[in-house]
Amino acid sequence: xxxxxxxxVTLLIYSHAVGQTVAKGYVYEDSNGNNxxxxxxxxxxxxxxxxxxxxxxxxxxxxxELPVGNDNILFVIKPSGYKVPLNEANQPxxxxxxxxxxxxxxxxYKGTEPTGKLPKSVDFALVAYDEPTxxxxxxxxxxxxxxxxxxxYFAKGIVAELEGVENISFGLSLGDLxxxxxxxxxxxxxxVSRVGIPWYNLMxxxxxxxxxxxxxxxxxxxxxxxxxxxxxxxxxxxHFIVLDDILYPDPRDNQGYWGGFRKDQLDFVENNLKFVDKxxxxxxxxxIPLLSEGNLPDGPFRLADRQRLFDILKDYPNTLSMSAHTxxxxxxxxxxxxxxxxxxxHHEYNAGTTSGDWYSGEFNEQGVPSSTMRDGTPxxxxxxxxxxxxxxxxxxxxxxxxxxxxxxxxxxxxxxGRNTSAxxxxxxxxxxxxxxxxxxxxxxxxxxxxxxxxxxPNYVSHLYKWDLTDKLMKGRRPSNAVVSTHLWRGNIPARxxxxxxxxxxxxxxxxxxxxxxxxxxxxxxxxxx
Numbered sequence: 465x466x467x468x469x470x471x472x473v474t475l476l477i478y479s480h481a482v483g484q485t486v487a488k489g490y491v492y493e494d495s496n497g498n499n500x501x502x503x504x505x506x507x508x509x510x511x512x513x514x515x516x517x518x519x520x521x522x523x524x525x526x527x528x529e530l531p532v533g534n535d536n537i538l539f540v541i542k543p544s545g546y547k548v549p550l551n552e553a554n555q556p557x558x559x560x561x562x563x564x565x566x567x568x569x570x571x572x573y574k575g576t577e578p579t580g581k582l583p584k585s586v587d588f589a590l591v592a593y594d595e596p597t598x599x600x601x602x603x604x605x606x607x608x609x610x611x612x613x614x615x616x617y618f619a620k621g622i623v624a625e626l627e628g629v630e631n632i633s634f635g636l637s638l639g640d641l642x643x644x645x646x647x648x649x650x651x652x653x654x655x656v657s658r659v660g661i662p663w664y665n666l667m668x669x670x671x672x673x674x675x676x677x678x679x680x681x682x683x684x685x686x687x688x689x690x691x692x693x694x695x696x697x698x699x700x701x702x703h704f705i706v707l708d709d710i711l712y713p714d715p716r717d718n719q720g721y722w723g724g725f726r727k728d729q730l731d732f733v734e735n736n737l738k739f740v741d742k743x744x745x746x747x748x749x750x751x752i753p754l755l756s757e758g759n760l761p762d763g764p765f766r767l768a769d770r771q772r773l774f775d776i777l778k779d780y781p782n783t784l785s786m787s788a789h790t791x792x793x794x795x796x797x798x799x800x801x802x803x804x805x806x807x808x809x810h811h812e813y814n815a816g817t818t819s820g821d822w823y824s825g826e827f828n829e830q831g832v833p834s835s836t837m838r839d840g841t842p843x844x845x846x847x848x849x850x851x852x853x854x855x856x857x858x859x860x861x862x863x864x865x866x867x868x869x870x871x872x873x874x875x876x877x878x879x880x881g882r883n884t885s886a887x888x889x890x891x892x893x894x895x896x897x898x899x900x901x902x903x904x905x906x907x908x909x910x911x912x913x914x915x916x917x918x919x920x921p922n923y924v925s926h927l928y929k930w931d932l933t934d935k936l937m938k939g940r941r942p943s944n945a946v947v948s949t950h951l952w953r954g955n956i957p958a959r960x961x962x963x964x965x966x967x968x969x970x971x972x973x974x975x976x977x978x979x980x981x982x983x984x985x986x987x988x989x990x991x992x993x
Contacts, residue, residue, distance in 0.1 A: 487515070487562065487586050490526045491540055494589035499549045499557070501587040508590060512541035512739050516694060517728045519735040532582065535680070536562045537687060540588035541736065542697040547591045553657040556664065559691040560586045567684040571675045573646035575684030597700040602626070602635040602661070603846040603857075605788035606817035607652060608670060610643035614823050619655040621832035622818045622845060622862055626659045632847075633699060635661055636706075638788035638815055639668025639751030646671065649689040667693045667708045668751040668789065669721050674712075679726060682712045694729050696736050702745040702850050705733060709750035711766070723752035724766030725773070734776050745782045745853035748773075753787040753814045755796045771803045778805040782853040785812035791821060793841040793859070794949040795896040795975065813857055816841045816893070824942040825926070830863050833939050839948040840871065840891040840920030856976040859894045869893055869980040870972055873922040878958040879991040888913075888954040890982075891920045892972045895950035901972040903954045905961070910971065913952035919945035961988045 491511040492501050507526015512519050515530045515538055522528045530538060539559035542548050548558040562582060567575020604622070609615040637656065642648040649671070656663055667686045676682040683693040693708035707729060712721040740746070754770050756763030777783055793816035797809040804810045820835025820843025828834045835843045844861040861868050873889040890913060892901055901913045923945050930941040952972075970982045 485532060485582060487530050487532045487536075487538055487582060488584075489528060489538075489586035489588070491522050491528065491588045491590060492526050494549070494591055497549075497591065499589045501585075501589070508543075508546075511543050511590070512736065513588070514539055514541060514695075514732065514736065516692060517732050517735065519732070519739065521739055532562050534564055537692040538562060538586055539692050539695050540590070541695075542590070542699075544698045544700060545592060545595045547593055549589055549591070550662055553653050554659075554661060554663050555653065555657075555690070556662050556697075558588065558697070559695070560588075561687065561691070562586075567688065568675070568681060571673050571684060573673060573685040574688065575673070576688045595700060596633075598849075598851040599633040599700055600631065600847050600849045601699075602629070602632050602659070603786060603815055603848050604635065604637040604656075604818045605815035605845070606640040606668065606791065606819050607637060607656070608640040608643045608668075608817070608819040608822065609648055609652065610645065612648070612651060614643070614819070615648060615651045615655055617823050617832040618652075618818060619658070621830050621843070623655050623658050625862065626845075628660055632661050635659060635663045636704075636749060637663070637665045638749060638786060639666050640670045640788065640819075641665060641668065643670050644674075646673075646685045646689075649685070653689070664697075664704075664706065665690045666706045666749055666751060667710070669710045669712070672710065672712055672721075676712065679711050679713070679715075682710070683708060694732055698744075700850060701743070701852050702747055702855075703740045704747045704749065705736065707733070707748065707750045709752050709765075716762070722766060723754075723764050724769040730769065730772050730776065733773065737776060737780070742780055743782075743853060744780075745784065745850060745855060746777065746780045747848075747850075747855075748783070748785045750785070750787055752789045753796060754785065754798065754812055755814075759802060767803075774798070774803050774805060774810070777810075781806065781808070783810055784855055785810065786815060786848075787812060788815050788817060790814055791817050791819070791837050792839045792946065792949075793837065793893060794839075813846070815846055816844055816859060818843060818845055818862070821942050824940045826937065827939055828863065836923060836926070836942065838923070838943045838946045840923040840945075840951070841893045841948075842871075856978075857894070858978070861893070867980065870895075870970060870982050871920075871922050872968060872970060872982055872984040873920070873925070874956070874968060874984060874986050877987040877989055878956060880961065880963050880988045881959055882991060884956055884958045886956055888956060888968055889921050890952045890954075890970050890972065891922065891948060892950045892952065892974075892980075894974050895952075895972060896975060897949065899950075899972065899974060901952040901970065903968060903970050905957070905966050905968055911954065913954045913970075916951050916953045917947050917949070918951055918953075920948045920951055956986075958988060963988050963990060
């Protein structure tokens with residue numbers, strides 16, 4: 465009995481020693497840029513600091529206090545008009561990991577070593593600068609390399625054309641930074657650092673510790689390599705909220721994962737927004753889209769979590785969500801029937817990916833897999849441009865000119881004087897149902913094309929090349945085609961067209977008012993008797 469009491473007393477003392485305590489520190493202006501607070505450097509008032517759940521603001525001297533337990537990451541929420549320091553790989557340094565016991569030692573991939581006793585003062589450096597309210601950021605979906613060869617495909621096919629890019633404020637990758645092998649996090653970091661701008665990241669389902677038996681521990685390796693999985697920062701008149709939206713293990717059956725949020729994550733969002741002006745643009749970034757077709761309760765995203773998020777955002781009229789995960793590109797809109805509580809639907813940009821269709825397909829002129837996605841969207845990346853609290857998104861196909869925004873599919877030749885069931889198809893990569901897409905043949909009148917929900921015939925034609933060849937091709941067969949959400953069709957008036965070559969012109973307008981054009985030719989010939 466005495467032995468048992470002794471053990472209990474020891475456990476209580478140990479629990480108290482490493483249990484909840486109070487972190488204290490300052491947010492200060494780092495005038496000499498050495499990332500160390502010195503006596504003459506002044507604190508900055510009114511800056512938000514968080515432990516991942518609670519959010520407080522610094523007092524007139526830049527001082528804050530926050531409770532911490534055995535597994536917290538303290539971070540400053542960068543205010544507009546300030547920079548945070550960067551490490552040698554261009555990763556922002558805005559956080560302090562507090563894990564006195566470290567990450568679980570039996571995980572396959574290493575997490576955080578025991579951090580020991582909490583420092584007397586956990587301070588965060590900021591540097592003042594003239595931050596614009598009109599700026600552009602770079603958005604990557606799913607780099608998702610499964611080996612070093614694919615890291616090199618990512619570096620050669622995406623990063624190389626962006627090295628030294630100018631007038632871009634920062635970059636953000638929307639999860640699945642790698643493909644399950646978390647040792648590849650560092651090669652990914654080194655590759656993306658070559659872009660040469662501050663780079664933020666978020667966690668995807670292929671960045672997790674699958675050893676974890678509870679969701680709160682599924683991000684241990686991610687946190688060691690990138691910092692908090694849930695955080696926020698301000699830039700210009702925009703407020704960015706970055707979240708891990710993968711529940712692992714799936715709480716329904718402890719198998720696999722489910723899209724959703726823990727309560728503490730949504731508590732962080734709510735606590736964080738208490739200090740955010742409602743006039744700001746709120747940009748949410750996470751990996752798995754909020755979409756659950758038909759609002760099914762057991763769909764890919766837990767609807768109760770989406771609803772609470774929508775409830776928290778109900779008083780913020782300017783919002784945008786960004787996700788990836790699907791290896792498709794589409795625009796999702798959430799209205800009142802989805803639980804959104806404003807008149808204007810909430811827009812979610814489900815971004816195309818930098819890995820495309822998982823590095824599949826024929827090798828292109830860059831020496832990397834072409835990797836067009838299953839909906840016919842070529843792999844690439846996006847530019848998010850924000851002006852005040854308004855935004856626009858531009859998609860850039862990797863290795864192509866910036867005005868390459870659609871692909872035309874049409875027959876090469878049709879018979880004169882006969883009707884044809886063949887059609888002209890346009891895959892407008894940033895399009896959505898309701899966009900204006902028009903075509904004309906030669907000098908004819910412009911006519912509206914019909915929006916169709918179908919597979920992209922251009923993608924299908926390349927896909928079946930792999931099945932019809934009698935000699936193995938280099939690379940990997942692409943995935944089967946899926947219905948595209950940005951496809952239009954027009955008829956071919958072969959009966960009335962004269963013999964000869966004819967030009968097809970396409971004119972398409974996206975949701976941001978950008979107008980794009982593309983051309984292609986086909987022939988009309990006398991029927992073969």
